[in-house]
Amino acid sequence: MPPEPQITTATGKGPDEISGFERALESLTHGADLRVWSVIVTLFGDLARNPGDQISGACLGQLTDLMGIKPQAMRVALHRLRKDGWISSEKTGRTSKYQLTKSGLEQSQTAGARIYAQHATNPDSFQILVAQPMPVANRTMLDQTLARHGHVVIAPGVYLGAATSGPQPEECFMVQGAAGSVPDWLRTMLAPEMIAQGYAQLETTLHEVTAILDDKANLTPAEVATLRTLIVHSWRRLLLRHADLPDSFFPANWRGPQCRVLLANLLDHLKRPELAGLSP
Amino acid sequence: MPPEPQITTATGKGPDEISGFERALESLTHGADLRVWSVIVTLFGDLARNPGDQISGACLGQLTDLMGIKPQAMRVALHRLRKDGWISSEKTGRTSKYQLTKSGLEQSQTAGARIYAQHATNPDSFQILVAQPMPVANRTMLDQTLARHGHVVIAPGVYLGAATSGPQPEECFMVQGAAGSVPDWLRTMLAPEMIAQGYAQLETTLHEVTAILDDKANLTPAEVATLRTLIVHSWRRLLLRHADLPDSFFPANWRGPQCRVLLANLLDHLKRPELAGLSP
Numbered sequence: 001m002p003p004e005p006q007i008t009t010a011t012g013k014g015p016d017e018i019s020g021f022e023r024a025l026e027s028l029t030h031g032a033d034l035r036v037w038s039v040i041v042t043l044f045g046d047l048a049r050n051p052g053d054q055i056s057g058a059c060l061g062q063l064t065d066l067m068g069i070k071p072q073a074m075r076v077a078l079h080r081l082r083k084d085g086w087i088s089s090e091k092t093g094r095t096s097k098y099q100l101t102k103s104g105l106e107q108s109q110t111a112g113a114r115i116y117a118q119h120a121t122n123p124d125s126f127q128i129l130v131a132q133p134m135p136v137a138n139r140t141m142l143d144q145t146l147a148r149h150g151h152v153v154i155a156p157g158v159y160l161g162a163a164t165s166g167p168q169p170e171e172c173f174m175v176q177g178a179a180g181s182v183p184d185w186l187r188t189m190l191a192p193e194m195i196a197q198g199y200a201q202l203e204t205t206l207h208e209v210t211a212i213l214d215d216k217a218n219l220t221p222a223e224v225a226t227l228r229t230l231i232v233h234s235w236r237r238l239l240l241r242h243a244d245l246p247d248s249f250f251p252a253n254w255r256g257p258q259c260r261v262l263l264a265n266l267l268d269h270l271k272r273p274e275l276a277g278l279s280p
Numbered sequence: 281m282p283p284e285p286q287i288t289t290a291t292g293k294g295p296d297e298i299s300g301f302e303r304a305l306e307s308l309t310h311g312a313d314l315r316v317w318s319v320i321v322t323l324f325g326d327l328a329r330n331p332g333d334q335i336s337g338a339c340l341g342q343l344t345d346l347m348g349i350k351p352q353a354m355r356v357a358l359h360r361l362r363k364d365g366w367i368s369s370e371k372t373g374r375t376s377k378y379q380l381t382k383s384g385l386e387q388s389q390t391a392g393a394r395i396y397a398q399h400a401t402n403p404d405s406f407q408i409l410v411a412q413p414m415p416v417a418n419r420t421m422l423d424q425t426l427a428r429h430g431h432v433v434i435a436p437g438v439y440l441g442a443a444t445s446g447p448q449p450e451e452c453f454m455v456q457g458a459a460g461s462v463p464d465w466l467r468t469m470l471a472p473e474m475i476a477q478g479y480a481q482l483e484t485t486l487h488e489v490t491a492i493l494d495d496k497a498n499l500t501p502a503e504v505a506t507l508r509t510l511i512v513h514s515w516r517r518l519l520l521r522h523a524d525l526p527d528s529f530f531p532a533n534w535r536g537p538q539c540r541v542l543l544a545n546l547l548d549h550l551k552r553p554e555l556a557g558l559s560p
Contacts, residue, residue, distance in 0.1 A: 130434055172463065175408045176458055180454035
């Protein structure tokens, strides 16, 4: 009788040797098409979004290696992020240190306020902006400008946001105050099917990771940093692609709120490591 | 040398014989294309909009005769208004009495609140309604429904009104509160050129009538009722064809506010006569 075939994973180890970290990593990256530059944006936003925070090239290399990102892919991503003015680097001897630029810090902190919020936004005041009739090309530009202030298009040239979303653009008429009940067509408009499915999948993943980490919690600081980055990244790429409106504006089967709770628990469990403790 | 040709008016009298009433009448009806049924709606709304108020056929005949409306035209108009459920009539012997129906009373009182208001509406709270995407035909129906509640279309499927305008229709999303500054494109949209011109013309007319009545005030109750009807009618047909929004929502050259002041002074001067004193 031949021996049972050895079950192996991508790391080449047998099932008994697979660590909690590896199982969590597998759950978080399975089927995900990670854009390296975007993961690095999340990484800096999670670990180094205070002025003066720096991450060494060696540390970056270690964390991205743990994620299965190849050195060449990381170098390309860092080059792009420097060129885009998102990060800057300084070299001392053979050591490179990377940090967010002023603009990168500002944008990370703005996004961070939404990403790490314990509760969904729940303003008691909203604003609707109505733009004057204009050619589609101009309106598309206005759509983009207002999206940056947190407004979402709910009809051509009509924008909805929290009352704190931003100033009234000169060409728009605004009414600001309480919102009436949210009709189903608006819920559907605010909750694109792809993002709804993404949240449903993320909920499953975060449940898995929670179970894995409850089971085995022997993680190195670098492993904690790696998992945090991947968890925040999977949340961020859904969250920042839909309107920042209260949970009550989304359909009943929208799993965003559940993901937020799972995320908060996981990040509470995986405390953000000190940068100093990370450098290999 | 032949005698100078005698200047005559439609009444066949010489200029010295033209009364203040006739001059005011000429000013109010000159160039106006009066729809008889609509004038009668104004007449009932001004003189007989309380439950139980009745106007005799003889009195109606006298007032419309003073306006230069032919008996046949009045009979056609009364027939139409009865058929439309606006007025009802009862006959005792040779005497007919006319009165507003329940629906006619309600609509007269609703319109009256706006027509006779001493000041333009000035709510501190407005509402914008946004309808779901729908075929144009359905939207046109919604436009009409919401117009009856005082909402004005400011973009396709987007409605603006005072916060008291009415309930939130099921299919619309609503935000209700303070309005921002009113951009020029919206002022222009709210003030159709034809109505703007109408107000400018009405202002001139009301100035003329004011001057005439200041000069000669010997009017019979029937003449007072006739002039009131024509004055209110000329105001009503402009007022009810534009949005019920504060003066600050209209262009600087919009003469609605000036007309409102002139109207109030004239109606104060031409006190509404008792119905009993009118019957010939």
